[in-house]
Amino acid sequence: MCGFGGYFGSVRDAEALLARMTSAIAHRGPDEQGKFVAPEAGLGHARLSVIGIGDGQQPMSDETGNLTIAFNGEIFNYVELREGLLAKGRRFRTSSDTEVLLQLYDEMGEDCLPLLNGDFAFAIWDNRRRRMVLARDRMGVRPLFYTSKDGVLYFASEIKALLKVPGISAEIDPIALDQIFTLWAPIAPRTAFRDIHELGPASVMIATEGQVTVKPYWHLDYPHRDTPSKITDEDDAAEELRTLLTDAVRLRMRADVPVGSYLSGGLDSSLVSALAAGMTPLKLQTFSVTFDSAEHDESAFQTEMASALGTRHRTIACRAGDIADVFPEVIRFTERPIIRTAPAPLYQLSGLVRQAGLKVVLTGEGADEVFAGYDVFKEARVRRFCGRQPASRIRPQLFRKLYPYLPGLQQQSVEYLAAFFGTGSAALDDPLFSHRPRFKTTSAAKMFFSGDLRATLMGYNAVEELAGRLPEAFSRWHPLHQAQYLETRFLLPGYILSSQGDRMAMAHGIEGRFPFLDHRLVEFAARLPPEMKLKGLVEKHILRKVAKHLLPTAISERTKQPYRAPEARSFVGPGELDYVRDSLSEASIAAGGLFNAKAVANLHEKCRLQPASGFRDNAAFVGILSTQLWQKIFTGEKVGAARAA
């Protein structure tokens, strides 16, 4: 796991440029740095040594010097790929997965990508064909950004490295801001930075002189909803899933350093930890975050699970005020405004792993997308159930069962429940049916946009753009699979794996590994009939079947508790930090130009007086504060330092 940056084209002071770019992402690879400079291409690399510690230095060239790679991530099946290459007569100079990837590319070009089982982003300078090849893993675990300036293509693992290129500066992209305040994340290739792009998951970019092409090498696909599933026996399916998950964990335990595991206390990370604990000769090290507030805390389940597995367990407490303390650093690493604080405790957690001396952790992330764990899937099912009988006063009561942790919702009348979830008005054949309420609720926070920003965005609709990005086959999928696709292809790479995943872990030089996102497992889960995933209103049914034999009943039968963290109330009240007050002052908001200063002042005051504000107010508060911080950190504007008049 590492970070890299580079260019394709002719640049001045290449060595110095690469040094600046690499230094900007040194946190991703604190162990070593390296550079490669050719007349029309350059690569810089910051290395976190995990596999081939003594001989995996990068950038790495082949024996002829014609191919050079900078690589971030891991190819988990490199052992098997290496054996295949050895059988073809190839010889290796190192024990690293990097060299396996380089030789595989030498053998097959970009056609090697479907053979890789890994989390990766890489750049290969192919001197023979005079081209730069950039690629990213299927699910979007590892990041890769690019931009061009004066005919030169620049790329890097994080955008902060691109900002080291002379002439490239940070400017907020208003469309991206609209997307974040609607969909929670920009739609790739768009980023929060105007004219800086993201290479999408499962994509390869080939740059030759005068031409750049981007194409996908893998698609997430689901069966036609009218085609009977070939998977009919639930016990057989559970057994196959257990085999696949076990192998996914086994591959992700490959490292020349100890591998730990996050343990949230929920089903997914508990399963991963249980499997990992059985594969390591050492005591597995597990890590959890705890909260002061009972509505967020899962420490009782974490303790039970750690005790059942006999792990060496460490926790870090996220106390009142901790989120505010780390939030500016969190935004420096997310490199985008965010509307939730959930990344902040994960930033603390990766710091704990680093303190413990580990570099690699397994996580349970991805299971909720792949096996339909999120509330949004159940909510869509209940909405369809209500939509079939819009006059029913009984059916909407199911919404109370879905959200026991939202007290405001528990107290609502049936009529209001039906109105909030749009059960009567929503078109059942709408391709975005499952996510409309979330988009609508989030969009309400855009009421704080300034008049200028609204004018700039006039006529733009983020939800329509999302609808336009759906694949042609989408309309033929089962509604549950449509909803899973939206989560898996947009929110997972756009928010979960980036803002909460890679960026928070790499802030402390920690590599997260995601067994549930092994592509074999993802493809298998996509073929499962919907009822094996969401059975009635029980989420992840098939996974629970697997867990039954591996976990204590209290964990395997536990209803999912969404991972959340305290929002606006983390920042307001006695002891409010200067940067919060400054960033949200009327003078700062006016200087930033993106929000209505008076309305923000009133929101700030409301959150002080009434800390348990609803979703809209919390999302707006966190979104506005993070946007202000983003501007201060990346554009250097004094929006957070200005004093109120």
Place this chain on the structure above:
Amino acid sequence: MVAIKDKVKTFIVDNFLFGDTSYELADSASLIENGIIDSTAVLELVAFIEDDFGIAMVDADIVPANLDSIDRISAFIKAKAEALAA
């Protein structure tokens, strides 16, 4: 009725639109459809009607038919006030 409506409108602008008077909200516009209120805000609205108009609201009153626009809220308050006065 005008006085009631003005008071309701002021409450909604101050509390749910955060004083942003540039936001064009028709008196008949749905507060839910336009993202003005969420489940927490409904309860704030109920507290406002009870505190400022001296009207006790039972659960059956707290439905969109009574509260989902400035017009509906105003009509509801007027009807309740008249019933109290009768």
